[in-house]
Amino acid sequence: MDKRPSPTITIIGVVVVLIATGLFVWGIMYKPAYGSSVVINRWVVTHQSPKHITIRLDILPAIGYGPHADWIGYTAPDHKHSPNVIDLPKNSDVTLIIHNYDSQTAPRNQYFSLVQGTIGGREQVTPYKESTRTVQVMNPQVMSHTFTIPDLGVSVPMMGVGDNAPATAYDIMKFTFRTHGAGKYRWQCIVPCGFGLYGFGGPMQELGYMDGLFVVS
Amino acid sequence: MRGHGPRIAIIWFVATVIVEILLIIAPIPMGSGSARAAGINQTILMLFYVGAPIFVFVWVMLLYNVIVFRARGRETAEPVPRPDSNPILFLWAALSFTIVIFLAGWGTFTLHEVSEPNGHPLLHIQVIGQQWFWSYRYPSYGGMETRKLYVPINTPIEFDITSLDVTHSFWLYRWDIKEDAVPGVHTIAYADIHQIARINAVCNELCGLYHGYMHGPVRSVSKTDFVSWAKKTEAFEKRTGFLKYLPKFSYVYYPSSNSFTPPPPQDQSP
Numbered sequence: 001m002d003k004r005p006s007p008t009i010t011i012i013g014v015v016v017v018l019i020a021t022g023l024f025v026w027g028i029m030y031k032p033a034y035g036s037s038v039v040i041n042r043w044v045v046t047h048q049s050p051k052h053i054t055i056r057l058d059i060l061p062a063i064g065y066g067p068h069a070d071w072i073g074y075t076a077p078d079h080k081h082s083p084n085v086i087d088l089p090k091n092s093d094v095t096l097i098i099h100n101y102d103s104q105t106a107p108r109n110q111y112f113s114l115v116q117g118t119i120g121g122r123e124q125v126t127p128y129k130e131s132t133r134t135v136q137v138m139n140p141q142v143m144s145h146t147f148t149i150p151d152l153g154v155s156v157p158m159m160g161v162g163d164n165a166p167a168t169a170y171d172i173m174k175f176t177f178r179t180h181g182a183g184k185y186r187w188q189c190i191v192p193c194g195f196g197l198y199g200f201g202g203p204m205q206e207l208g209y210m211d212g213l214f215v216v217s
Numbered sequence: 218m219r220g221h222g223p224r225i226a227i228i229w230f231v232a233t234v235i236v237e238i239l240l241i242i243a244p245i246p247m248g249s250g251s252a253r254a255a256g257i258n259q260t261i262l263m264l265f266y267v268g269a270p271i272f273v274f275v276w277v278m279l280l281y282n283v284i285v286f287r288a289r290g291r292e293t294a295e296p297v298p299r300p301d302s303n304p305i306l307f308l309w310a311a312l313s314f315t316i317v318i319f320l321a322g323w324g325t326f327t328l329h330e331v332s333e334p335n336g337h338p339l340l341h342i343q344v345i346g347q348q349w350f351w352s353y354r355y356p357s358y359g360g361m362e363t364r365k366l367y368v369p370i371n372t373p374i375e376f377d378i379t380s381l382d383v384t385h386s387f388w389l390y391r392w393d394i395k396e397d398a399v400p401g402v403h404t405i406a407y408a409d410i411h412q413i414a415r416i417n418a419v420c421n422e423l424c425g426l427y428h429g430y431m432h433g434p435v436r437s438v439s440k441t442d443f444v445s446w447a448k449k450t451e452a453f454e455k456r457t458g459f460l461k462y463l464p465k466f467s468y469v470y471y472p473s474s475n476s477f478t479p480p481p482p483q484d485q486s487p
Contacts, residue, residue, distance in 0.1 A: 110462045111362045137459045186430050198382040200348045205426045
């Protein structure tokens, strides 16, 4: 007696296996990459003009909220949430104004004392209680962090406040870069200011502190 | 069985010729943009060329037997096995031995060839890995440091590779250059690039949150263009005062200190 299954059952079986395989591939590849779980806070920046956007960020030695309130991080000016993912329009000029409340820590690689990728190749620095100046290179000894977008070739050193300055003191950095084409551009601080032997633990390895993404579309 | 042998031989021969032609025209990854890639590519192709007849023979035998000697109707008799043939066994062993020895010799020779510098003098370029960024120093040009890797074509190059934090792996896939970047260790890769191209340097060692983003632009240019770019970049780094902030060139920098400067000697003891 022929025990082979009927063609209908075979076709249904093949379809079920194909769907299950598709769901499996989607589950392991697509969902983690684009699912909402990665995004903790997302900013859709209000356009001041179609071609020019201004964003204010602060660097706090301890951000004061969330599961790691004592971790260092870039925060929104309200000091209540972190700009993990920032949406930007393509081919726009973005001016970043960063208030740095953190102290001075020399980078491991002094290469990052050079201002790169900004419009004009410079940044404006206003140290605490000092006048504004435009710099192309910063003395690594007074650096604190960087704002680096490797895929756009942007890296800007952040000056740190002196040890004698009060806790509310901050330096202001201002620079402009161009977003160019659509895509995802990660930004990060390249100075090892986290935990562990190499300083790249904790806030350097978790979204929401010393790194994030620009989504340009 | 009469007539099957010649028939199998003809099918095998024709299929082998087709597969070998496909291998010749099919694009094999990596290309031959550098002396090293050309050597490795040639070895891979040789493996395919030698392996193809064996691969085809196995499949021809399998399919031929499945099709020609399939069960027809309700056969009940078991097939009678043929006795072993000593000449065939000897030929099989001798052929396998010859192929393995030939490929081992070819591979060893190529490995030796691609691991040595392809002439002198060498242009030294230091590759520095850090989470998650590649930077490059050129000791022949005042120790200047850049984020783009520029290399001249047809010039023997020594990449002096190190890391400032965790272990990375410097990988120029198109040119088949891959070497670990280890903190406190100086590793070397030689190269001789033959093509003008724009490629990406990537990290091939899982090194943290943004490992997947750790790539940087690489350009190979003519010798004249390279010298012109290098002199211009060195002049810029001198003019801006940036060069004076860089540490003295060294083959390794010590990550245990939070700076580029080597620590006192006692930190290096085991």
